[in-house]
Amino acid sequence: MTINDDKQKKTMAGGLTDTELAKLRNRFKRDAELLLQPVSEEEEKSKEKADSKPLPRFNRHSVFWILASIGLTYYIDFFRVILENEDIKSWWFNVGLVLLGVCLSLATFCIVYLEWFKGIQHYDQEYPAIPPITTAAFIAASFSFNIALWPVWSFFTPVILFTQFMGVVMIISLLG
Known part of the structure; x- marks a missing residue:
């Protein structure tokens, strides 16, 4: 193992190595892409139905x-x-x-x-x-x-x- 490899494996920020940091970045990128995707009308209607479900009168x-x-x-x-x-x-x-x-x-x-x-x-x-x-x-x-x-x-x-x-x-x- 060379000194360069050792430096790369050393912690970068907050105890993360280069590979862990790259995995974290990719995960955030994937999650951001999912959040930015348009929501279909069926999903919106089902969410609205769930939100507008009336509470029972007698409780x-x-x-x-x-x-x-x-x-x-x-x-x-x-x-x-x-x-x-x-x-x-x-x-x-x-x-x-x-x-x-x-x-x-x-x-x-x-x-x-x-x-x-x-x-x-x-x-x-x-x-x-x-x-x-x-x-x-x-x-x-x-x-x-x-x-x-x-x-x-x-x-x-x-x-x-x-x-x-x-x-x-x-x-x-x-x-x-």
Whole structure:
């Protein structure tokens, strides 16, 4: 073995010999060529099908929130408290009701009119102002309800309202 052969076998970069470095380069070149090859339409459609496969409507998550909401409504006598308790700050509660009405009206407009009657699936692209308006109105409504109901349930108010919200959302998701 000559000195030149010994130098070639010595490590080049990070402990790799010339032959190992060449193999690595060829492997990366092959992988890059595979990535750059055009994908057939059938493969794209199968990927889209796999990505768009809907989740099952009934799952543990939705059942949990629905049962938690029902149990909480029964346990704290939610509707009786809302209708009869004098500690509720009525001005904030009414503002929350109006803002919640705005949210529900926009959601009904999107789901019933745009999606069912007009057949528009991506209504957020047709009407880009609807999602931010609905979100802002919902956040303001939740703050209003928290302020209005704080004298009744104190620091449990956000937990109670969030549980009720999740229960309603899960019930609505079962309808759609």
